[in-house]
Amino acid sequence: MTLDPSGRALSDFTVELDVYSGPYEWLLALILKEELEIFEVPLRELVNLYLQVRNPEAPNALERDTDFAGSAAALVLLKSRTLSPVPADAEDGEEDELSPEQLAERLTRYLMVRRGAEALRASFARNAGYHPTAHVLPPHPGRLRIEPEHILEAARRSFSRPAEPSVKHLGPITVTLQELASVIRTALVRGPVPYEDLVKDMDRLRSAVAFAAALSLAHEGHLTLLQSEPLGPLTLEPAR
Amino acid sequence: MNETNGVMGTPRPAHLVEAVLLTSARPVGVGALSSATGLTEDSVNSSLSALARRYSPETSGIVLRNVAGGYLLSTNPACSAAVERSRDEARPAPLSGAAYEVLSCAIYHGPLTRSAISGVRGVNSDAVVRNLIDRGLIAEVGTDRESPGSPALLDVTEELLVAAGSASREDFPPLETLVSEEELTRVRERLRSTERSTEVPPSETP
Numbered sequence: 224m225t226l227d228p229s230g231r232a233l234s235d236f237t238v239e240l241d242v243y244s245g246p247y248e249w250l251l252a253l254i255l256k257e258e259l260e261i262f263e264v265p266l267r268e269l270v271n272l273y274l275q276v277r278n279p280e281a282p283n284a285l286e287r288d289t290d291f292a293g294s295a296a297a298l299v300l301l302k303s304r305t306l307s308p309v310p311a312d313a314e315d316g317e318e319d320e321l322s323p324e325q326l327a328e329r330l331t332r333y334l335m336v337r338r339g340a341e342a343l344r345a346s347f348a349r350n351a352g353y354h355p356t357a358h359v360l361p362p363h364p365g366r367l368r369i370e371p372e373h374i375l376e377a378a379r380r381s382f383s384r385p386a387e388p389s390v391k392h393l394g395p396i397t398v399t400l401q402e403l404a405s406v407i408r409t410a411l412v413r414g415p416v417p418y419e420d421l422v423k424d425m426d427r428l429r430s431a432v433a434f435a436a437a438l439s440l441a442h443e444g445h446l447t448l449l450q451s452e453p454l455g456p457l458t459l460e461p462a463r
Numbered sequence: 464m465n466e467t468n469g470v471m472g473t474p475r476p477a478h479l480v481e482a483v484l485l486t487s488a489r490p491v492g493v494g495a496l497s498s499a500t501g502l503t504e505d506s507v508n509s510s511l512s513a514l515a516r517r518y519s520p521e522t523s524g525i526v527l528r529n530v531a532g533g534y535l536l537s538t539n540p541a542c543s544a545a546v547e548r549s550r551d552e553a554r555p556a557p558l559s560g561a562a563y564e565v566l567s568c569a570i571y572h573g574p575l576t577r578s579a580i581s582g583v584r585g586v587n588s589d590a591v592v593r594n595l596i597d598r599g600l601i602a603e604v605g606t607d608r609e610s611p612g613s614p615a616l617l618d619v620t621e622e623l624l625v626a627a628g629s630a631s632r633e634d635f636p637p638l639e640t641l642v643s644e645e646e647l648t649r650v651r652e653r654l655r656s657t658e659r660s661t662e663v664p665p666s667e668t669p
Contacts, residue, residue: 242556
């Protein structure tokens with residue numbers, strides 16, 4: 224770490240920590256931009272680093288000390304605020320107060336994860352010296368050939384208007400809502416009619432239009448649709 | 464030394480496996496080795512056993528590792544200083560304690576969301592997660608469709624298993640074995656005593 228007394232206050236104070244190495248002011252910026260987690264920054268170590276390079280005889284020593292004390296205090300405040308539990312109503316109010324059992328459960332879970340982290344750190348340390356082969360295969364030439372005529376063909380397909388899809392297989396629509404409404408009215412003369420019975424001899428188009436007609440008649444108050452459960456059998460009942 | 468079986472140089476099974484492993488910077492599974500070499504999986508396995516003996520840390524500067532569900536030829540850690548000088552590269556910066564905790568969450572509770580990681584650790588872990596994704600140790604593997612906003616699910620990567628020297632996730636010690644019952648009892652006792660000390664005696668209540 225260095226501290227040049229002739230420079231602007233703290234602009235040339237550089238720090239070397241496990242998680243960061245560089246100018247102190249950049250460290251502050253990284254923390255404020257949340258690029259670096261405040262928990263990872265050992266504040267005590269930071270203060271010690273400053274005290275090691277502090278020169279009380281420097282012309283702007285007071286200004287430096289004041290700047291550092293101010294920024295360090297802000298870091299302490301930020302870290303303590305992050306550590307403190309957030310009141311339930313400060314966020315969304317959904318988090319209830321933890322019972323001692325829940326707290327114990329959460330601490331136990333965290334303790335296990337922390338022990339897992341320690342075991343993992345040891346595994347990383349044991350396996351740090353392995354280097355895999357640095358051999359990289361050259362790009363495979365492949366079999367792709369770009370032929371001019373293929374590009375022309377692709378361009379022709381891209382810019383040509385796609386052919387209209389054939390609709391010859393679709394016959395003329397020969398059923399109307401009024402027609403099916405009439406069928407339903409006739410059927411209801413004899414009493415309630417299950418929808419399945421109503422449409423059992425109809426094709427899919429007529430079944431769909433019959434359903435639409437039933438909805439329309441129900442909307443107009445000519446019949447009532449009865450269904451005991453969702454997706455259950457549907458019964459058409461004449462309006463009383 | 465006769466390196467081949469036949470006059471025209473038909474390579475031995477172990478040589479085929481060795482050649483494929485040499486050109487791979489990632490672990491290669493037995494199935495992939497079998498496909499590449501045309502050998503049966505049994506033959507690949509016996510070749511790997513032979514290679515493991517040949518590339519043992521005691522006899523070679525190259526070692527055969529069984530990591531991340533496959534096999535990888537790597538330098539012997541005893542030679543790492545020379546390798547690093549030769550390649551003029553330093554090891555990556557060590558991970559912080561917070562980073563190891565996030566990795567531990569991913570190993571034991573993954574796939575999980577960023578908020579689940581923060582929930583386990585009790586603090587916001589987004590910055591650490593970002594750093595670990597950049598280093599390739601965890602990755603987004605899908606989305607949690609049950610949660611509002613379908614947040615990304617994070618899980619461990621092959622790089623993490625290689626870095627930890629683990630063949631698979633099952634290689635890590637079970638979570639329950641990491642904390643002794645005595646330690647858990649101590650935590651619970653401490654909680655109870657804290658609770659008792661913060662309780663207001665009935666006589667002091669208004």
